[in-house]
Amino acid sequence: MKRGLHGMVTRLKVTLWTLIVPPTVWAAHFLFSYLWAAIHCAKVGGFPRLPILYAVGTIVALLLIAGAGIIAHLQSRVPGDTPPHEEGTDSDRMRFLAFSTVLLAALSFVGVLFTAAPVLFLTDCR
Amino acid sequence: MxxxxxxxxxxxxxxxxxxxxxxxxxxxxFLRWTDCNNNRVGVWYTLTAFCFMLFAGVLALIMRTQLAVPENDLVSANTFNQLFTLHGSMMMFLFAVPMFEAVSIILLPQLLGARDLPFPRLSAFGYWSFLLGGVFVGGSIFFNAAPDGGWFMYPPLTTRTDLSGLGADIWMLGLSFIEVSSVAAAVELIVGVLKCRPPGMRLNLMPLYAWYILVVAVMILFAFPPLIAGDVLFEMERLLNWPFFDAARGGDPLLWQHLFWIFGHPEVYIVFLPSIALFAMMIPTFAQRHLLGYPWIVLAAVGTAFLSFGLWVHHMFATGLPKISLAFFSAASEAVAIPTGIQIFAFIATLWAGKVKWSTPLLYATGSLAIFVIGGLTGVMVAIAPFDWQAHDTYFVVAHLHYVLIGGTLLPLFGGLYYYWPLITGKKLSDRLGRTAFWTLFVGANLTFFPMHFSGLYGMPRRVFTYPSELGIDYLNLASTIGAYLFAAGTAIICFDLARSPWRQKAPRNPWNxxxxxxxxxxxxxxxxxxxxxxxxxxxxxxxxxxxxxxxxxxxxxxxxxxxxxxxxxxxxxxxxxxxxxxxxxxxxxxxxxxxxxxxxxxxxxxxxxxxxxxxxxxxxxxxxxxxxxxxxxxxxxxxxxxxxxxxxxxLYVSGSSAPGWWAMFITMMADATAFSGLVFGYYFFWTVHPEFPPSGPGMDGPGSFWPMVALALAALSWGTTVAARETNRRGIVGTARLLLVIGIAASLAGIWAGLQGPLTTGLDPELHSYPAIVWVLVIWTTAHAGVGAIMQGYTLVRSIAGRMTPRYDADLRNITVYQHFMALTAIVTYATIGLFPGVA
Structure with missing residues (x-):
C-alpha cells in the first residue's frame, strides 16, 4: 500500500501551480478569518463562545497545507541525478519545485498558526 | 544550416x-523617439524615473529646511502639505515602482538571452504614459495645484470639493494613468519571464532576478487594481457626488482606506523585492561562487508576496476595527519577517562561503542591508497593535518607513547602478567617488532618520509644517536636517560621477567576471x-x-x-x-x-x-x-x-495557450478581475456596516431581480456564441463561426441595455446613498465590459472577413474567448450580487 501510494504521489505533476498551493491555502484561510470575524462582529452580533466553525476551517487549512507539503516532500526525494541537484534535467527541475513547495508549506503552516492564535485569546468584538 | x-x-x-x-x-x-527596442526604452525609462527621484528629493530638502528650527516660516502650511504629498506620491508612483520596471526592461531580455521582450511596443507605450502622467502630476506644484492630502489621500478631506481643490483630481487621475502603465509593464515582464527564456533554461536554472521579477509583476497585478477600483469610486464621488465615502449618506471613509492599503502594503514589497533581486545577482559575482540556498530564496520571494497581501490593516490599527481583526493582521505582519530574514541569511551565507571581493557595488549592498534590517526591526515593533497606537502618525513611523525604503530600495538601486553601469554604457564608474558617495549617504541617512525615532516618541506628529520649541525636539530636528543635506550631497556626488562617464574609457567586457x-x-x-x-x-x-x-x-x-x-x-x-x-x-x-x-x-x-x-x-x-x-x-x-x-x-505562428498574446490577455484579465473584486468588496463592505441593507425608501428600492437575470442570460449567450465560434472556426466552418460572432455582438449590446434597465426602471438614485451608488457602479463596470466585448467580437469578425483570421490562424478568436470567460464571470458575480443578494440579506 505504502509503495503504491508513494509511487502515485511521485508521479503527480509538479508545476508553478502546485508550488503556490500551500500559500494559496494560507491566503484562503486568512480571508476566511477576516470575513468570519467581520460577519460575526457586524452581522451576527457578537463573538461566538465556542468558535467551532473557525476551528474546523483552521484544521482543514492545516491539513491541506500539510498534505501538499508531504506530497512535495516525497517528490523532492525522487532519486535521479547526482547532488547538488542543480542541473538542467527533468528530475532536478522537479526536485527544485517540490523542495520549494515543502518550504512554502512550512511557512504557510506557521502562517496559519499565527493567524489562528488570536482566536484562542480574544473573546469579544471590542 | x-x-x-x-x-x-x-x-x-x-x-x-x-x-x-x-x-x-x-x-x-523626431523619428528616434519612435524606437521600441528594450535597450533604448529601458534607458529612457530609467533616466526619467531617476529625474523624478531627484525632483522628489528636492521637495524633501525643502521640507527638512522648513523643519530645521521651530516656528520656521520658510514655506506656508499649504505649501508644506503639497510638498509632503508630492514627495511621497512621486517617490512611490514615479520612482520606486517605475524604476523597477525600467531596470527590468533593460536587464530582463539580456538575462534571458532574448533579443527583446515579447511586446516591445507595449514597453514604449508604458514609457510614454509614465512620462506624460509623471510630468502632469509632478508639474502641478509649480501652479500651486499639487495634491495636498497626504500620499494616501484619505477622505473625507480629499473627497469634499470644498476642502480640497484640483490637486486631489490630479493625484487620482494622473496616477491612475500611471497605474495603467504599471500593469502594462507587469504583463510584459510576466510573459517575458515565463515564455521568452532561452532553450534549456528550466525554472530551476532561471536567474534569481527573473524569479523576483516574476513574483513582483504578479504582485502588481493583484495590488494595483484595488487602487484603480478605489480611484474609480473616489472620482465618482468628487465629480458626480456619489457618496461612497460620505458617512452622512451611507458611505464609509474606511472603504477607501481598505482599498488603498490592499494596494499600499504589497506596494512596499513591490519596491523592496526587485532591489533584493539586484543583490541576488551581485552577491554571487563578488563572492565568486553560486548563490547558496536557491530554493530558499524562491521560498522567500513567493512567501513574501503572499503574506504581503495579509498586512494591509496594520496601517489602520488606529481606526477602531475590532481587536480580533487587528490581531489577524498583526499576526501576518510578524510572519512576513520569516521569509524576509531567510533571504538575508542566504546572502550572508553566500558571502561567508565565498572569496569576497569588496567592490563598490557590494559596499552598497551590505550597507543597505544594515539600514534595511534596522527598518525591519522597527517594523516588527509597529506591527504590534498596542505599540502602534502609541507610535501611530508620529515621526517614529516616518523613521521606520524611510529606513525600510532607503535600505530596501534606494541604496540597493545605487549599488545596482554601479554594478550595471558597465553593462549599459560599457564604462565603469569611479570607485573612489562611489565609495565617498556611499559613506556620505550612509551617514546622512542615519543622521536624518535615526533621531526621528526619538522625535516621534517625544510626540512629534507627521505632516505638520512646524513645531513649538517647548516640545524639546529642536536639536533632533536640526540633526535630521543636517543629515538630509548630507544625504543630498551623497546623491550629488553620484550624479557628478555619472556626468563624468562620457569622458571615461571603455571597460573590458564582463568587468566583474x-x-x-x-x-x-x-x-x-x-x-x-x-x-x-x-x-x-x-x-x-x-x-x-x-x-x-x-x-x-x-x-x-x-x-x-x-x-x-x-x-x-x-x-x-x-x-x-x-x-x-x-x-x-x-x-x-x-x-x-x-x-x-x-x-x-x-x-x-x-x-x-x-x-x-x-x-x-x-x-x-x-x-x-x-x-x-x-x-x-x-x-x-x-x-x-x-x-x-x-x-x-x-x-512562425501559434495560437491559444502557447502564444504570448494569449498569456497577455489572460494576465490582463486577471488584473481586471482583481479591480472588479475591489468593487464587489465595496458592495459587501457596505452590507457589513449597515444594519439595514439594502436600505429602504424612495430612490433606493432596486434594481429588482428581473432585469439583472435577463442581462445575465444575455452575457451567457454572448459567451456561448464566442466559444462556439472558436470551435466551428477551428473545424473550418467559417460561415457559421461568423454568424455566431454576429449573434454574440447582438447579445453583448442587448446585455448593455438590459443591465442598465435594472437600476433605471427602479429609479435608483446614486447621489442619495451609497447603496444605489455601488449598484450603479457595478452595473456600469459590467456593461462597459460587455461593450468592450462587443468591440472585440466585431474586430474578430472583420478580421475573419478580411482573411486575417482563418481556421489555421485563429489567435484573435482564441484571445477574445479568454476575455469572454472573464466577462461571463464578471456578469455572474455582478448580476447575482445586485439581483439576488438583497433577497438573501
Missing amino acids: SLHAQDDPALRAAQEDRLRAVWAPPQGL AGTLEWLAHPDDEDWGIRSVPLIESRYPIWDQKDFVKKVDEGRFFLPDAEEGRRETIVTTVLDARPLYVVRLGTPSWVPMLTAIALGSVFILTTYHLYWWSLAGAVATLGFVLYWLWTGTAEIPEKDCKPIGHGIELP
Missing part, C-alpha cells in the same frame, strides 16, 4: 549585417540584444559552460540570422523552456506614443471637467488601439516554419 556552417567568417559577417540592419534604431531628431547571461553584453554593444540565443545548462553559464561566450558570439547557438529581415526571438515552454515557436516582434512606430498621448488626454481633460474633449480622447484611443492591433498583431506569416539552427525547425 549545420553547426559547421558557422565556421565560415563570411557567413557570420553576412548574418551580422542582416541582424544589424533589422535592429537598426530609427534615426533623426560575473557568471550570468546579461554579461554577454559587449562594451561596443549592438542593438540586436544577443548574437545567438544560447542553450542553457547551468545557473551561471559563463562560468560553467565551456567556450560559452565564444559560441554565442560566433552564432553557434540558435537563431543566429535574420534571413527574412524581421525582428525575432524564441518562445519556449513555461516549465522546461523547450523551444515552441519564433515570435516576430514589433518594430519602431509612432502608434505607442500616440496611443499614450490619446489615453493621457482622457485622464488629464477629465481632471479639468472637459468631458466632451475627454470623450474625443477616448474615441481616439480606441482608434489607435484598433489600428495598432490590426497592423501589428497576429500577422499571418509568409511560411509555416523556419530553421533556427541545429536542425530545429520552429513554427
Whole structure:
C-alpha cells in the first residue's frame, strides 16, 4: 500500500501551480478569518463562545497545507541525478519545485498558526 | 544550416549585417523617439524615473529646511502639505515602482538571452504614459495645484470639493494613468519571464532576478487594481457626488482606506523585492561562487508576496476595527519577517562561503542591508497593535518607513547602478567617488532618520509644517536636517560621477567576471540584444559552460540570422523552456506614443471637467488601439516554419495557450478581475456596516431581480456564441463561426441595455446613498465590459472577413474567448450580487 501510494504521489505533476498551493491555502484561510470575524462582529452580533466553525476551517487549512507539503516532500526525494541537484534535467527541475513547495508549506503552516492564535485569546468584538 | 556552417567568417559577417540592419534604431531628431527596442526604452525609462527621484528629493530638502528650527516660516502650511504629498506620491508612483520596471526592461531580455521582450511596443507605450502622467502630476506644484492630502489621500478631506481643490483630481487621475502603465509593464515582464527564456533554461536554472521579477509583476497585478477600483469610486464621488465615502449618506471613509492599503502594503514589497533581486545577482559575482540556498530564496520571494497581501490593516490599527481583526493582521505582519530574514541569511551565507571581493557595488549592498534590517526591526515593533497606537502618525513611523525604503530600495538601486553601469554604457564608474558617495549617504541617512525615532516618541506628529520649541525636539530636528543635506550631497556626488562617464574609457567586457547571461553584453554593444540565443545548462553559464561566450558570439547557438529581415526571438515552454515557436516582434512606430498621448488626454481633460474633449480622447484611443492591433498583431506569416539552427525547425505562428498574446490577455484579465473584486468588496463592505441593507425608501428600492437575470442570460449567450465560434472556426466552418460572432455582438449590446434597465426602471438614485451608488457602479463596470466585448467580437469578425483570421490562424478568436470567460464571470458575480443578494440579506 505504502509503495503504491508513494509511487502515485511521485508521479503527480509538479508545476508553478502546485508550488503556490500551500500559500494559496494560507491566503484562503486568512480571508476566511477576516470575513468570519467581520460577519460575526457586524452581522451576527457578537463573538461566538465556542468558535467551532473557525476551528474546523483552521484544521482543514492545516491539513491541506500539510498534505501538499508531504506530497512535495516525497517528490523532492525522487532519486535521479547526482547532488547538488542543480542541473538542467527533468528530475532536478522537479526536485527544485517540490523542495520549494515543502518550504512554502512550512511557512504557510506557521502562517496559519499565527493567524489562528488570536482566536484562542480574544473573546469579544471590542 | 549545420553547426559547421558557422565556421565560415563570411557567413557570420553576412548574418551580422542582416541582424544589424533589422535592429537598426530609427534615426533623426523626431523619428528616434519612435524606437521600441528594450535597450533604448529601458534607458529612457530609467533616466526619467531617476529625474523624478531627484525632483522628489528636492521637495524633501525643502521640507527638512522648513523643519530645521521651530516656528520656521520658510514655506506656508499649504505649501508644506503639497510638498509632503508630492514627495511621497512621486517617490512611490514615479520612482520606486517605475524604476523597477525600467531596470527590468533593460536587464530582463539580456538575462534571458532574448533579443527583446515579447511586446516591445507595449514597453514604449508604458514609457510614454509614465512620462506624460509623471510630468502632469509632478508639474502641478509649480501652479500651486499639487495634491495636498497626504500620499494616501484619505477622505473625507480629499473627497469634499470644498476642502480640497484640483490637486486631489490630479493625484487620482494622473496616477491612475500611471497605474495603467504599471500593469502594462507587469504583463510584459510576466510573459517575458515565463515564455521568452532561452532553450534549456528550466525554472530551476532561471536567474534569481527573473524569479523576483516574476513574483513582483504578479504582485502588481493583484495590488494595483484595488487602487484603480478605489480611484474609480473616489472620482465618482468628487465629480458626480456619489457618496461612497460620505458617512452622512451611507458611505464609509474606511472603504477607501481598505482599498488603498490592499494596494499600499504589497506596494512596499513591490519596491523592496526587485532591489533584493539586484543583490541576488551581485552577491554571487563578488563572492565568486553560486548563490547558496536557491530554493530558499524562491521560498522567500513567493512567501513574501503572499503574506504581503495579509498586512494591509496594520496601517489602520488606529481606526477602531475590532481587536480580533487587528490581531489577524498583526499576526501576518510578524510572519512576513520569516521569509524576509531567510533571504538575508542566504546572502550572508553566500558571502561567508565565498572569496569576497569588496567592490563598490557590494559596499552598497551590505550597507543597505544594515539600514534595511534596522527598518525591519522597527517594523516588527509597529506591527504590534498596542505599540502602534502609541507610535501611530508620529515621526517614529516616518523613521521606520524611510529606513525600510532607503535600505530596501534606494541604496540597493545605487549599488545596482554601479554594478550595471558597465553593462549599459560599457564604462565603469569611479570607485573612489562611489565609495565617498556611499559613506556620505550612509551617514546622512542615519543622521536624518535615526533621531526621528526619538522625535516621534517625544510626540512629534507627521505632516505638520512646524513645531513649538517647548516640545524639546529642536536639536533632533536640526540633526535630521543636517543629515538630509548630507544625504543630498551623497546623491550629488553620484550624479557628478555619472556626468563624468562620457569622458571615461571603455571597460573590458564582463568587468566583474560575473557568471550570468546579461554579461554577454559587449562594451561596443549592438542593438540586436544577443548574437545567438544560447542553450542553457547551468545557473551561471559563463562560468560553467565551456567556450560559452565564444559560441554565442560566433552564432553557434540558435537563431543566429535574420534571413527574412524581421525582428525575432524564441518562445519556449513555461516549465522546461523547450523551444515552441519564433515570435516576430514589433518594430519602431509612432502608434505607442500616440496611443499614450490619446489615453493621457482622457485622464488629464477629465481632471479639468472637459468631458466632451475627454470623450474625443477616448474615441481616439480606441482608434489607435484598433489600428495598432490590426497592423501589428497576429500577422499571418509568409511560411509555416523556419530553421533556427541545429536542425530545429520552429513554427512562425501559434495560437491559444502557447502564444504570448494569449498569456497577455489572460494576465490582463486577471488584473481586471482583481479591480472588479475591489468593487464587489465595496458592495459587501457596505452590507457589513449597515444594519439595514439594502436600505429602504424612495430612490433606493432596486434594481429588482428581473432585469439583472435577463442581462445575465444575455452575457451567457454572448459567451456561448464566442466559444462556439472558436470551435466551428477551428473545424473550418467559417460561415457559421461568423454568424455566431454576429449573434454574440447582438447579445453583448442587448446585455448593455438590459443591465442598465435594472437600476433605471427602479429609479435608483446614486447621489442619495451609497447603496444605489455601488449598484450603479457595478452595473456600469459590467456593461462597459460587455461593450468592450462587443468591440472585440466585431474586430474578430472583420478580421475573419478580411482573411486575417482563418481556421489555421485563429489567435484573435482564441484571445477574445479568454476575455469572454472573464466577462461571463464578471456578469455572474455582478448580476447575482445586485439581483439576488438583497433577497438573501
